[in-house]
Amino acid sequence: MDLVTLADIRAAQNRIGDVAVRTPLIPAPWAPGNGQLFIKPEMLQPIGAFKIRGAFNKIASLTADERARGLVASSSGNHAQAVAYAARMFDAKATIVIPDTAPAHKVAATKALGAEVILVPPAERDVVPRQLVADRGYVLVPPFDDAAIIAGQGTIGAEIADDLSDVDLVLVPVSGGGLISGVATAIKALRPEARVVGVEPELAADATDSFRTGRRVEWSPEQTHRTIADGLRTASVGVLPWEHIRAYVDDIVTVSEDEMRSTMRTLVVDGRLVAEPSGAAATAAYLYARERLPEATRTVAVASGGNADPALLAEILAIG
Numbered sequence: 382m383d384l385v386t387l388a389d390i391r392a393a394q395n396r397i398g399d400v401a402v403r404t405p406l407i408p409a410p411w412a413p414g415n416g417q418l419f420i421k422p423e424m425l426q427p428i429g430a431f432k433i434r435g436a437f438n439k440i441a442s443l444t445a446d447e448r449a450r451g452l453v454a455s456s457s458g459n460h461a462q463a464v465a466y467a468a469r470m471f472d473a474k475a476t477i478v479i480p481d482t483a484p485a486h487k488v489a490a491t492k493a494l495g496a497e498v499i500l501v502p503p504a505e506r507d508v509v510p511r512q513l514v515a516d517r518g519y520v521l522v523p524p525f526d527d528a529a530i531i532a533g534q535g536t537i538g539a540e541i542a543d544d545l546s547d548v549d550l551v552l553v554p555v556s557g558g559g560l561i562s563g564v565a566t567a568i569k570a571l572r573p574e575a576r577v578v579g580v581e582p583e584l585a586a587d588a589t590d591s592f593r594t595g596r597r598v599e600w601s602p603e604q605t606h607r608t609i610a611d612g613l614r615t616a617s618v619g620v621l622p623w624e625h626i627r628a629y630v631d632d633i634v635t636v637s638e639d640e641m642r643s644t645m646r647t648l649v650v651d652g653r654l655v656a657e658p659s660g661a662a663a664t665a666a667y668l669y670a671r672e673r674l675p676e677a678t679r680t681v682a683v684a685s686g687g688n689a690d691p692a693l694l695a696e697i698l699a700i701g
Contacts, residue, residue, distance in 0.1 A: 382624050385528050387570040390535035390563065393438045397533060400470070401434045402426050404537075406544050406681060409664075411651035416549075416678045418667055421541060422654055424687025428462040428490075430612075430660070431537060431685050432524075435559060436463035438533030439522050440471060448473040453519040455479070455506045457611045458487025459659075459686050460524040465494035476519060478509045482606055484690045503602035503614075525559030526619030535563025541681050542571035550677035552663035554685050555579035555588045555633060556615040558622025564683065565629035576675045579626070579633035580666040582641065582658075584608040587617050588626070592633045597623050609638055609693065612659030612686060634673045636665040644668055645689065646697050657689040 404425050412418040423431035440452065451474040454464040461477040468475035475496040479488055480503040492498050501509050513519050523530060537560070541548060551568055553561040565577040581588050585605040590598040599617035606614050618626060626633075636644075641658045644665035648654045656664070663682040666674065674680075 382621065384625055384628060385531045385535060385563065385566050387567060389528065389532040390539050390567050393434070393532040394536045394539060396441050397434055397437050397536065400437050401536070403540055406541065407652070409652060411647070412667060414671065416680060419545065419679070419681045420652060420654065420664065421537060421681055421683045423537070423683065423685050424654060424656060424660060428459070428466050429686055429688040430459035430463070431534060431560060432459045432463035433466060434536050435530035435533030436460060436522060437467040439527060439529040440464070440467045440473070442529045443520060447520045451476065451517065451519045452522050453478070453510045453513045454522040454524065455510045456524055457483045457614060458491070459612055459688060461487065461491040461496065462494060464522050465491050465496035469495050476513060478506055480506045484611055486690060487688055490688070503606055525557030526621050528621065530559050531563045531621065531625065533563070534560045535567045537683060538564035538567030539571065542568055545679060545681065546572065548572055548575050548679050548681055550576045550578065550675055550680040552578055552580055552666050552680065552682040554613060554659055554662040554683065555581045555618070556613040556659070558588065558618035558626055560683070560685060561630060562622040562625030566625060569629045576631040576677070577629060578631055578666070578674060580662045581613055581633065581635055582608040582610050582662065583635040583637050585610065585613050586635050589633045589635055591618060591623065592626065592630070610641060610658035610662060612657065613662065631675065634666055634670050636662055636669060640665040640669045642697050645694065646700070648684070649698060654684060655687045655689055655694065656684050657686050660684045660686040
């Protein structure tokens with residue numbers, strides 16, 4: 382199985398340059414410890430999450446005839462918005478299959494971008510898109526298990542290495558694995574001595590199980606949907622991402638629900654950044670799991686998205 386290369390990621394950078402924001406590295410002097418923490422704030426993207434990078438790269442890579450057939454994707458919300466946003470730029474029809482447990486504000490945002498939304502039980506989120514491909518001829522835009530998607534997400538890693546050439550540690554949230562696959566590919570190509578560590582919720586730790594056992598492990602939707610981090614509820618990492626994880630990722634650690642909640646509050650109050658639970662996971666590992674991380678002088682935590690449910694965010698801010 383061919384892995385994505387740095388050349389693929391550089392090509393994606395050129396392709397998405399006018400669409401995705403080149404997010405800065407924001408110092409986090411409020412973080413404890415002797416080293417430096419930098420936040421990569423992907424909540425600053427047009428749709429509030431990193432997913433626009435991969436979705437646009439994939440859709441831009443299709444032929445005009447393929448886009449004319451219509452696009453279909455499955456997502457809990459951020460990939461949904463990214464595909465809808467990119468499809469609208471190409472004047473292509475987008476149909477998004479979303480689990481009926483997804484946050485209502487993400488569903489509404491996807492519809493507002495012009496996509497047709499089909500709500501299904503979580504167990505059917507990956508089944509229905511394949512049916513639509515077969516029945517209607519739509520072109521699938523996968524959320525993570527695709528080389529163009531991985532290359533697009535990998536532009537985050539290229540930006541980190543270009544902007545902080547002596548980075549020691551990069552913390553990346555893990556769900557289906559497309560983000561960490563691309564980031565790790567770029568980091569290991571540009572800064573081989575740096576460590577790349579994945580972060581996921583304790584209640585959706587399929588990637589951790591996979592990493593520890595050396596084989597892809599699948600959790601049930603009932604298990605993964607216990608976490609508040611709706612963007613990290615995928616039941617298993619994808620086939621292609623798994624090969625990248627095996628090749629380039631140094632470790633995967635977990636964080637608790639309370640740690641993600643607390644980190645969301647810290648990012649707002651101290652960092653002036655709004656992160657959803659998934660987007661807070663990597664920073665939570667730095668704040669609460671330092672003993673499980675490699676020693677590092679300069680660490681980057683990827684804050685993958687900021688599409689937080691307003692009610693949840695209000696609840697978390699009120700607690701402090």
